[in-house]
Every structure is written in structure tokens, then in C-alpha cells.
Amino acid sequence: MNRIPLIAGNWKMFKTGSEAVSTAEKLANLTQNITSTDIMIAPTHLSLPLVTQKLLGTNVKVGAQNLYFEQEGAFTGEVSAEMIKDTGAEYVLIGHSERRQFFGETDESVFKKIKAATKVDLIPIMCIGESEKERNEKNTFAILDKQVKNGLKDFVSDDPDSLSSLVLAYEPIWAIGTGKTASVDQVDEIHKYLRSLISQLFSRDFALKIRILYGGSVKPDNVKELMAIEDVDGALVGGASLDPDKFIKIIGFSS
Numbered sequence: 001m002n003r004i005p006l007i008a009g010n011w012k013m014f015k016t017g018s019e020a021v022s023t024a025e026k027l028a029n030l031t032q033n034i035t036s037t038d039i040m041i042a043p044t045h046l047s048l049p050l051v052t053q054k055l056l057g058t059n060v061k062v063g064a065q066n067l068y069f070e071q072e073g074a075f076t077g078e079v080s081a082e083m084i085k086d087t088g089a090e091y092v093l094i095g096h097s098e099r100r101q102f103f104g105e106t107d108e109s110v111f112k113k114i115k116a117a118t119k120v121d122l123i124p125i126m127c128i129g130e131s132e133k134e135r136n137e138k139n140t141f142a143i144l145d146k147q148v149k150n151g152l153k154d155f156v157s158d159d160p161d162s163l164s165s166l167v168l169a170y171e172p173i174w175a176i177g178t179g180k181t182a183s184v185d186q187v188d189e190i191h192k193y194l195r196s197l198i199s200q201l202f203s204r205d206f207a208l209k210i211r212i213l214y215g216g217s218v219k220p221d222n223v224k225e226l227m228a229i230e231d232v233d234g235a236l237v238g239g240a241s242l243d244p245d246k247f248i249k250i251i252g253f254s255s
């Protein structure tokens with residue numbers, strides 16, 4: 001099964017609008033000849049319209065870092081899936097560990113957000129991962145199992161087709177922004193597990209189609225070994241995506 005690799009950059013709460021636009025422009029220039037890898041960057045909500053506009057017709061797609069699952073209403077400070085789609089963005093990160101950790105994101109809200117995203121044809125990148133404590137207590141598989149099953153619950157029985165664009169991102173929390181990367185064996189084990197879990201929940205065909213990204217301190221000097229793992233279909237990159245000169249090396253799998 002040929003899955004097109006996806007290298008996605010999460011810019012978190014970095015870069016003003018003008019900084020985001022100039023970084024995006026530089027990245028677009030650097031990636032002009034890249035056609036075999038999908039590339040995405042996720043700036044802040046505020047920069048989405050500016051950045052999508054700047055990147056029209058380039059190889060770099062745009063995603064949001066979050067959404068709110070209601071369509072509209074009295075939800076001060078929130079942004080709907082439709083509003084994100086309207087900016088020209090194509091992807092949305094859902095359930096990032098920083099949202100789970102600091103903003104009360106739960107498996108239930110993740111589920112609702114994925115539902116809202118798929119309704120307007122935004123590609124959901126569903127983030128899952130265990131903490132260091134959970135790994136040390138040998139709960140990694142149980143945690144991932146719970147996050148996947150609860151986050152995708154009704155899709156399994158009701159509506160698997162609407163999930164066809166789903167991207168999963170395995171991001172062990174202990175590896176995010178810490179400089180610690182999961183080992184090749186650890187990543188291999190988890191990605192295999194996740195694909196077989198998706199296969200059990202949906203079908204083998206479905207599981208073979210979806211992309212599973214690894215995230216957690218991906219850098220130019222470790223991306224090659226990570227991307228060589230059979231079930232790794234790309235990377236979700238935080239810190240190293242902020243600098244186009246570094247990010248382009250990751251996009252080229254730093255060969």
C-alpha cells in the first residue's frame with residue numbers, strides 16, 4: 001500500500017501574523033520541487049487566513065491547531081470547523097497533548113471535534129500518546145487503546161467512510177519538546193499496534209490507507225531512521241518546524 005508521506009509542522013503559539021507569512025513564503029520557496037511528500041504547517045488561528053492566502057498554489061498546505069465542535073453560537077473565544085475551512089485550511093490538529101494537558105481536552109471532545117472536522121471535509125490529525133508515568137507503569141497500550149476507541153467511537157459503527165482522510169499522530173508526551181525521541185523499536189512497536197487496532201475496529205483495507213505520523217522531538221538528524229520504519233507515514237514536528245531551513249531537511253527526510 002502506497003501511502004503518501006505527510007510532514008506536518010505545528011507552530012503552536014509562536015510567530016505573529018507577519019512572521020508567519022514570511023516563514024510560510026520562505027518554506028514555499030524551499031519546497032517548490034517537492035511533489036512526493038505532503039507538507040502542512042499549522043500556524044495560530046489568527047494567521048490562518050494570511051498564511052493560506054500566501055501559500056495558494058504552492059506545495060505547502062495549511063492546518064489549524066484546534067477547533068471547537070459546535071457549528072456556531074455563544075462560545076466566546078472559540079472557532080468552528082466551518083470558519084477554519086473558510087480560511088482555505090485543509091487540515092486540523094485534534095487532541096494535541098498540550099490541549100489535553102492545559103485546556104481540558106478529553107477523548108469525548110476529541111470525538112466531537114473529529115466529527116465536526118469531517119463534516120466540512122477538513123482532514124483531522126488525531127493526536128494520541130502516553131505520559132512518561134503511563135509508560136513506566138506499562139500502561140502505554142491501554143492508554144492508546146482508550147484514546148483511539150473513545151476518540152473514534154461512533155465512526156466505527158455508523159460512519160467509517162467519513163473518516164477516510166483520518167491521520168493519526170502518535171506523540172509520546174515525554175518526547176514532545178524535550179529532545180527525547182522514542183527509539184526506533186518503541187516507535188515500530190506502537191505504530192504496528194495502532195495499525196492493527198484500526199484494522200480490528202474498521203477493516204484491514206481502511207487501516208492500510210490511513211497515515212500514522214510520529215511526533216516528539218523529530219529533528220533533521222533523527223528523521224531518516226524514523227521515516228524508515230514501515231508503519232511510520234510521516235512526522236508531526238513542533239520546534240524544528242519553526243525554522244524553514246531545519247524543516248526543509250526534515251521534509252527531505254534529511255538524506
Ligand code: PEP
Nearest residue numbers: 176177215216217238239
Ligand atoms: C508537537 O508539538 O506536536 C511536537 C512533536 O513538538 P516537538 O517536535 O517540539 O517535540
